[in-house]
Amino acid sequence: MDFLTLIQVLDSTVRLATPLLLACLAGLFSERAGVFDIGLEGKMLMAAFFSAAVAATTGNVWLGLLAGIASSLVLSGLHGIASITFRGNQLISGVAINFLAAGMTVLIAQDWFQQGGRTPSLFSGGRFEPLNLPFSDSVADVPILGPIYSELLSGHSVLVYLAFLAVPATAWVLFGTRFGLRLRAVGENPAAVDTAGVSVVGLRYAAVMICGLLCGIAGAYLATALQAGFVKDMTAGRGFIALAALIFAKWRPWHALGACLLFGLLQAVALRFQNIEIGSFVIPVQMMDALPYILTVVILAGFVGKAIPPKAGGEPYVKER
Amino acid sequence: MDKMPKWADVVLIPLISLMLAAILSALVILGIGEDPIAAVKLMVSGALGSTYGWGYTLYYATNFLFTGLAVSVAFHARMFNIGGEGQAMLGGLGVALVCLYIPWPHWSLALIFASLGAAVFGAAWAAIPAYLQAKRGSHIVITTIMFNFIAAAVLNYVLVNLLRPEGSMDPATARFAETVHLPSLHELLAPLGIEFSKAAPANVSFVVAIAACVAVWLLIWRTKLGYEIRAYGNSEHGALYAGISPVKITMIAMLISGGLAGMMATNNVMGEAERLVLNSTEGAGFIGIAVALMGRSHPFGVFLAAILFGFLYQGGAELALWTSIPRELIVVIQALVILFTGALDNMVRGPLERIFLAIRREKA
Numbered sequence: 001m002d003f004l005t006l007i008q009v010l011d012s013t014v015r016l017a018t019p020l021l022l023a024c025l026a027g028l029f030s031e032r033a034g035v036f037d038i039g040l041e042g043k044m045l046m047a048a049f050f051s052a053a054v055a056a057t058t059g060n061v062w063l064g065l066l067a068g069i070a071s072s073l074v075l076s077g078l079h080g081i082a083s084i085t086f087r088g089n090q091l092i093s094g095v096a097i098n099f100l101a102a103g104m105t106v107l108i109a110q111d112w113f114q115q116g117g118r119t120p121s122l123f124s125g126g127r128f129e130p131l132n133l134p135f136s137d138s139v140a141d142v143p144i145l146g147p148i149y150s151e152l153l154s155g156h157s158v159l160v161y162l163a164f165l166a167v168p169a170t171a172w173v174l175f176g177t178r179f180g181l182r183l184r185a186v187g188e189n190p191a192a193v194d195t196a197g198v199s200v201v202g203l204r205y206a207a208v209m210i211c212g213l214l215c216g217i218a219g220a221y222l223a224t225a226l227q228a229g230f231v232k233d234m235t236a237g238r239g240f241i242a243l244a245a246l247i248f249a250k251w252r253p254w255h256a257l258g259a260c261l262l263f264g265l266l267q268a269v270a271l272r273f274q275n276i277e278i279g280s281f282v283i284p285v286q287m288m289d290a291l292p293y294i295l296t297v298v299i300l301a302g303f304v305g306k307a308i309p310p311k312a313g314g315e316p317y318v319k320e321r
Numbered sequence: 322m323d324k325m326p327k328w329a330d331v332v333l334i335p336l337i338s339l340m341l342a343a344i345l346s347a348l349v350i351l352g353i354g355e356d357p358i359a360a361v362k363l364m365v366s367g368a369l370g371s372t373y374g375w376g377y378t379l380y381y382a383t384n385f386l387f388t389g390l391a392v393s394v395a396f397h398a399r400m401f402n403i404g405g406e407g408q409a410m411l412g413g414l415g416v417a418l419v420c421l422y423i424p425w426p427h428w429s430l431a432l433i434f435a436s437l438g439a440a441v442f443g444a445a446w447a448a449i450p451a452y453l454q455a456k457r458g459s460h461i462v463i464t465t466i467m468f469n470f471i472a473a474a475v476l477n478y479v480l481v482n483l484l485r486p487e488g489s490m491d492p493a494t495a496r497f498a499e500t501v502h503l504p505s506l507h508e509l510l511a512p513l514g515i516e517f518s519k520a521a522p523a524n525v526s527f528v529v530a531i532a533a534c535v536a537v538w539l540l541i542w543r544t545k546l547g548y549e550i551r552a553y554g555n556s557e558h559g560a561l562y563a564g565i566s567p568v569k570i571t572m573i574a575m576l577i578s579g580g581l582a583g584m585m586a587t588n589n590v591m592g593e594a595e596r597l598v599l600n601s602t603e604g605a606g607f608i609g610i611a612v613a614l615m616g617r618s619h620p621f622g623v624f625l626a627a628i629l630f631g632f633l634y635q636g637g638a639e640l641a642l643w644t645s646i647p648r649e650l651i652v653v654i655q656a657l658v659i660l661f662t663g664a665l666d667n668m669v670r671g672p673l674e675r676i677f678l679a680i681r682r683e684k685a
Contacts, residue, residue, distance in 0.1 A: 088663070091403075092663035095403065095659055099659060107647055108353070111645075117649070240467075243463070244467065289470075290474035296467050297453070297468070300459035
């Protein structure tokens with residue numbers, strides 16, 4: 001493999017890792033606060049549709065982004081009502097949200113655009129354009145470093161940079177602020193937080209809403225930056241890969257970045273090479289597709305380090321009566 | 322104790338949840354500018370108005386019976402098996418291998434061994450998450466989700482690289498032999514003098530599915546093992562104290578669950594397509610979740626819920642055919658059913674409990 005191919009693969013790694021990273025950090029906030037969320041996929045899908053639909057109608061991609069975030073927040077609110085207020089089963093609620101998004105997006109898309117459940121293709125203005133970092137053209141010819149700067153680091157949409165900035169931001173919020181301390185405590189021992197006079201319900205809703213915000217950006221990125229428009233089921237399991245990455249990262253922000261880049265790399269390689277030949281041995285493309293899931297199962301089984309979720313995760317908090 | 326009578330818990334709550342889901346679905350139909358009453362009429366006439374419609378309704382119901390039973394057996398042991406889809410896919414592989422490589426003299430013999438093959442493959446696919454939950458403490462929900470995706474990749478690989486007949490482009494196996502053709506309801510009912518549509522795919526698997534319902538009922542409520550499963554599901558600590566092994570119950574409940582999900586393939590792979598194609602399960606594994614929730618994990622409830630979802634599926638297909646309402650309407654209805662019966666259970670239960678309490682106070 002020559003140097004240019006390597007750069008191109010890494011470049012698409014960054015592109016493909018971005019939605020995973022945003023969704024993974026979304027899940028991180030929610031699960032650190034003790035609310036399991038397998039509805040990441042559904043929220044991303046809903047956001048992808050509404051961002052593309054509004055961007056296509058208004059021609060303004062920023063309005064699209066806002067609409068995407070708003071729709072994802074609505075689903076987050078639903079998850080919050082079901083799992084925090086009514087103390088329902090968080091997993092079942094997540095499953096319902098995934099189905100709701102899968103059905104509603106196609107239903108609304110068909111009614112709105114009559115194109116078989118997709119939105120019209122987005123043109124400039126309706127899409128996030130690549131951002132060229134300063135001097136990227138002039139240094140492109142410098143050997144090794146030039147392509148790295150102009151191909152790999154430059155030329156992504158603003159949401160990619162936002163996603164990468166979200167990693168230190170998440171780490172700071174969770175581990176450097178009082179809010180983050182309380183949020184983590186609510187996922188480990190809600191009774192203690194309650195005793196301290198801090199609202200468990202309020203904190204959990206805050207976490208679930210941050211989750212919705214980040215999923216909204218992830219979905220908008222899919223439909224208005226990575227691709228130009230919404231198609232049915234376009235998240236294609238990314239919400240679940242993000243969930244896998246979250247477990248892989250053991251619920252830690254910087255590790256989440258690593259896990260998402262790894263899973264992004266797997267997707268990029270599978271996309272570009274199909275079957276990979278190593279000597280006489282061929283790794284089929286299906287193996288690359290399944291690898292994130294297999295790795296997660298292995299991690300969950302504790303064969304490579306133990307993944308211990310927040311203690312109060314999945315449990316609705318009931319005040320002692 | 323502010324308890325409700327049992328009938329309210331078993332009948333009233335699911336009915337109210339279902340009504341809420343129906344009202345919201347009607348609002349959705351109104352929202353996209355169609356008439357909900359006309360839509361319901363079209364669905365009823367399309368799904369139940371002819372033996373053709375019934376044939377499809379019962380065909381879908383057969384799928385949902387198997388996956389619904391699968392989810393409910395796991396529910397009894399307080400495990401949430403989201404892996405029905407993957408287990409059913411692998412079940413399809415079991416059926417295909419049995420049907421392709423063994424020359425069966427008669428369909429009845431083939432059906433028995435194909436069911437066995439399907440159950441073994443489905444159970445094997447459920448065994449790994451079950452083992453990891455029982456022995457290593459990995460969360461069964463997450464592992465079964467992951468196993469759905471891994472199953473899709475495995476099946477894709479097998480169909481593209483191993484089972485595809487030479488010269489064929491689409492990722493599917495060869496057609497099964499004529500001798501393993503399962504009799505359709507038309508062929509079963511004709512000797513009794515009952516006219517049934519020839520075109521519909523409902524077949525003898527429906528009878529097998531009903532037998533499975535009875536078997537699950539016997540197992541859960543009439544055997545020691547069933548008692549142990551329910552005891553474990555109600556209280557892990559109590560079960561442990563009573564000498565019930567959590568590892569054993571987790572494994573057995575998931576093996577039965579996976580086996581039932583796998584057996585769905587006798588209907589869709591052997592009975593309908595008569596070859597294994599990609600995505601033959603068409604999401605039936607997931608609908609099993611809604612079916613089990615609605616049916617309160619009781620085989621009879623699962624039966625009713627499976628027929629209801631069979632009706633929704635066929636009715637939804639008719640809607641998509643004759644109106645501009647896409648098939649995905651069923652997915653929305655399914656989501657609402659799962660939401661109300663599964664996640665928002667307390668929203669319905671809370672006010673109901675208060676009403677019953679008030680009535681009881683008045684009487685006292």
